[in-house]
Amino acid sequence: MLVVGVLALAALAGWLYLALGHGGFWKTGPGLPPGADPSGWPEVVAVVPARDEAAVLPETLPTLLAQEYPGTFRVIVVDDGSGDGTADVATRLGGGTDRLRVVGALERPPGWAGKVWAMSEGVQDAGEPEFLLFTDADIAYAPGTVAGLVRAALADERDLVSQMAMLNTDTRWERLIVPAFVYFFAQLYPFRRVTRDGARTAAAAGGCILVRRETLAYAGGVNAIKGALIDDVALGRLIKRAGGSCRLDLSRDVTSRRPYPGLADLWTMVTRSAYDQLRYSPALLTGTIATLVLLYAVPPAAAVAGLAGLVTGTGSAALAAAAGLLAWTIMAATYAPMLRHYRLSPLRAPALPLVALMYAAMTIDSARRHRAGRGGAWKGRTAPH
Structure with a gap:
């Protein structure tokens, strides 16, 4: 349980940085400035x-x-x-x-x-x-x-x-x-x-x-x-x-x-370019998957394990539960504005870890398709790499 607590603290530190120091990535406004009409409109x-x-x-x-x-x-x-x-x-x-x-x-x-x-x-x-x-x-x-x-x-x-x-x-x-x-x-x-x-x-x-x-x-x-x-x-x-x-x-x-x-259509959309985003690097692929697991899977897993440990009196359970719940809460809070932008209920936000794990699987599949010579496939074409 101590290891789980330490991983949860690492995830919490990551989410504190993302929420407070990563360029306000989760904010959905303000949109284009209105601007004044120019004296002459360019072609x-x-x-x-x-x-x-x-x-x-x-x-x-x-x-x-x-x-x-x-x-x-x-x-x-x-x-x-x-x-x-x-x-x-x-x-x-x-x-x-x-x-x-x-x-x-x-x-x-x-x-x-x-x-x-x-x-x-x-x-x-x-x-x-x-x-x-x-x-x-x-x-x-x-x-x-x-x-x-x-x-x-x-x-x-x-x-x-x-x-x-x-x-x-x-x-x-x-x-x-x-x-x-x-x-x-x-x-x-x-x-x-x-x-x-x-x-x-x-x-x-x-x-x-x-x-x-x-x-x-x-x-x-x-x-x-x-x-x-x-x-x-x-x-x-x-x-x-x-x-x-x-x-x-x-x-x-x-x-x-x-x-x-369908899921297959969305899966293809993501796998088409995910491995290209990682510059076709196995090292970057490994690091990306590890980061996704730490940031998105560890918080809910630690929260559940910690709460169960509190019931059974397991040592360090409180640390795991508190860090996991707080990281999960911050994660959901940063996702809620995007859900509102899409006019969807923010109650969907706590399910983000499941979606993130799906994206991890898509990224792995993107690498697999690239190695099979089908990378970047789109309408009968593959990437020129």
Whole structure:
């Protein structure tokens, strides 16, 4: 029981740091600053990589084309070798508007990730706008969102402004796993540290990234992240390392319409990039799993074991129970704001350890798939590593 108590104290120390000293990662506000309308609105071109997205485009592309942006705004859909008529659907949804251009990506060169190559093709076709908006085909936009992104970029002189899209939580599995996915992302890349100039933390959320074209070109262009599987984080790092200023926020105005109806769909979403996040390192994999177990599994286990020990009079039971319960409480308290952001009951928060153990299993499976030659599998492609 003494060993359990010591592990619980270590977990408690970890949660005290995370809650108080880790960039306020658990906070979900305040969102984009309102900003004032500029005297002249810069040109914006949205680049939408699309591979076999015919089913979801009718729910998303019209919301982008309907943006009431005061300046010049165009949309380029890059058909990335689709076999389901994606280009035809996009053209039909455009209805002849000169705001939309549908282009076919050339054959992907060796060493390029599929999405990044499609992004590069869109940039080549965009001309010389002041801002590029990289957005996924499954992302829908509330009215006025593009103008709000530009206001925020101009008001704070940001080179990159990104919004973490609201993901679907319609099914039981989505409600269990999706808020935790965003919570863990924020824990890895605290949004306030991303936004703080001078801080080393850099990231972006791939569903919605507004970036200054000249800054991107100065940083090396999309070519500089050509092999990136987690392209949004790579793009954020690229811009920040080049001296650019970034901003990352949660959003309810940017929403994903991609469904993940079953556990297998969500499992694939996570395993696709989890091992890439660890740079394909067995040592980092081992350390990550050990940290997840310490932070998420030890507190409830110590609390239960300690309370049982109090009944039987086991030595050090009080230490294990107190440290475990306090760490578990802090953990749940930091998770509750994300649940509220997704309009879910904070009473779900104490179950986070179970979800964390599922993510640990997904991470291990991601490494297994990589070793089997199926790493980063997405729509018939694997990662270029």
